[in-house]
Amino acid sequence: MGFLRKGLFKGVSFRFTSLTACLFLLFFASTLILPVAYNGSILLNSALATEAPAPAPAGEHASPVLSKAEGKAEEGKKEGEEGFTYQPAPKLKVGDYPIVKGFNSRIAVWIVAQLHLWFGAFVLAVPIFVLVIEGVGMATKDERYDHMAHEFIKVSMTAFSLTASLGGLLTIMFVSFYPDFFKYMAAIFGKTMIIYAILFFGESFCLYIYYYGWDRMNKGFSKWVHLTMGLMLNVFGMTLMVLSNVWASFMMAPSGVDDAGVFTGNIWEAMRGPLWNPINLHRFIANIAFGGSIVGAYAAYKFLSAKTNEEKAHYDWMGYTANFIAIFGFLPLPFAGYWLMKEVYGYSQQMGITAMGGAFAWLFIIQAVLIGALFLGANYYLWCGMGRIKGSERYTPAIKYLIVVIVGCFLVWFTPHTLIMTAKEVTQVGGTHHPVLGSLGVMSAKNTAVNILIVSTFLSFMLYRRSNKIATASWTSTGNAIQVALFAAGAINIVTLGVYGYFIPANIRIGLSIPQVMTTLTVIIVSSLIDAFMYKGAKSTGPIEWGKMGPRSQYALFLLAVSFTWLMGLMGYVRSALRQHWHVYTVLRDNSLDAFTPTLGYAAGIITIAVYIFIALVIFAFWIANFSAKKHVEASH
């Protein structure tokens, strides 16, 4: 607690012991948690209310927060009072949408919301892996981890302010461009919005203490206090994320309202919509992958600009770690995506089919291209990385086979089911499906391809990890044989399930993705365990020569960062566009001039513009980060 004695509490006569430090922490936590708990109790009260306010018949009354289209406020009745009634969703007309000259409402909200999400994802993800890396540094007593974690969080500091600014801008845009929609949402979620703001303060407190206290709170017990701050930062961040996901998932699959959009008064019912948790999980994992890729790009830039070998070694190691984090998050992402889509189908088959087989079917071909680029980029980086490890020559012949498998899987995923052709072409091909390749366009083939792709990428990583090690365990041959059998059996099982999918109805077929995923996870977990035991105390063929990487490998990291950003923009678009001409699906219709669904080319244009703005802002954030004093780079990588 030296830093507190010398700094904050200089001259104070009481002794600072571990006990007082704990009390301080407890007090600090209380100041943050109490308001949340208080608000939580309000929520809980309404959630547990035995008698929710009766819904009003459409068009009779209007709450103080609802639109002019629906009537006037009921005199003297406030929310929570007896007799108060919530109102149906307003039926809007073109004239209810203010036109602000110089702005297209939809494009403006689209771009700002997307930028807010990108930065939000980044600042939520970085503290997660920073905390883990700091913890690893503490456990291994290796200061390099601590320095790297510090540098990661430094990069995210400006992004934090940008996230908040963009969030404010987005709110203003909602109020300005879509006032009736915002009123309707605020009427239901007003309390959660206030809690959100309070949590944001909590997150800010923790972030600033965590970042600015890094050097002072780096020894003994104070390091634990620092780590606790990091944990609380993440708790606040995660709570913020799941709270804002409530609003997004409500818009897609409203709950806690009746058919006319009348709020039943039970906020918990409105929060726990069918898509809330799938979106929570999907965003949590995607954030980690995205955050890893962005700091990877930062490390790559620093690597390419490095003047000394020490700097190169440091940023090479940083880039490798960031890439590891990105891939660690990326591998389970398709599974979270399947769960989300399964729940979308469960909520509304119509919405599910619109996504996968209707207006947006071709969007998933663009997604396949992006994911293919991500897998190829990540694997390429790993293969390049093997060049800096003595002993990796043993495994390099396997790379060409991995390339064939990965490219093959990518092509299967990329294959569309039906083709848009002229009448002449249809006659030549004999139908809208290609006679052979058309069968690769269905989910059975694509699920199979993505699982094999993931297993192959994991194999790449395993080979990389083994590159400078020679196992000395007595059962090494048996272990290797088991692993080969495991990979072979896994691949056969995944392919067999995929082929079986062609012979069963569609609604049962979708269930096959679960055993396929379980097979993939089993292969990954079991072979990781075998490797961990088999390579315990392994002989080293030499150290990893950090910094000995060609520049091309660093461009792979940029490819990952840009592709992840673009992919997030694309998937954010489709998640939102699935509502089609509804602000809140089935409840509050969008009757603005922009209610139509644009073509994918148009959407791609907006996404690209948003990506460019994001890149510019990220460069600004990195530039600011470099203003602070440079850390001494460790020479002993």
Added chain:
Amino acid sequence: MKVFIRIMIFSVLISMTYWGFSNYGIPQVIPEAPPVEEKISGSMTMDQYIALGGKIFNGKGTCTLCHNPVGGRAPLLVESGKDGAPVGARAADRIKDPRYKGKAKTAEEYIHESMVEPSTFVVAGFGKPGTNDTVSPMPNINKGSIGLNEAEIGAVISYLQKSAGVQVTVKLPTGAAPAAAEAPAEPQSAKTPEEAFGKHGCTTCHKIPGIEEAGDVGPDLTGLSARAGNRVKGLVAEQYVMQSILTPDAYTVKGFEPGTMPGDLGEKMTVKELDMIIKYLLEKKG
């Protein structure tokens, strides 16, 4: 700096590649315009009513998303399949099924019930997974995102009965004429901008470059591309033309009376037509 420029070029190129693929590597499907409530006029005949049912079945009702021969997600309705004859013909048998617990007494009532309360009777193999065919994945089509009214539901039932070749038992909505008449053509997008101008009567009032027929009630649209971007501050050319078509009175050109141009073109035009017209007007210079 050199590194920075290289990275920027690389990043811009990657994004452009994705943009290029999205625009030129895949077909640009123009999604359906948001559906509007169908107007059942007093002079509608039964054939027109049936045709309207077909339009709703294939469009606003989104029935074919699931009831199609490709996906196998729902029983086929207008054609024979492994589920038997089209629904119009097999509906009467469903009521006799021992699993049927609904209230329908006639084929028409059964079809109506399966549209507004789809879980009343779920065809074997088409229930939500894990519900043993007791819960249907189909939405209630008189609620939610589809939200058909009774007249529209009746039109769909009449279409299903007609498609099955059985007697149409649905009664025309009150006010519609019973006498047979020629069915209206399915509203389809014009194939060319010229056709779209003709379809919506633009040339009755405007002079449009490249089109012979011309009127002078509205402004001459020759050379519009040069001035459209400067008409209303803050609106680029494309936005201005779109606003002029969809909400014509938002800005009236000097010398012309507001309220002259019809304000319901946005409801009558398809998105494709609107897109074609805007492009045509902004591309034609002379």
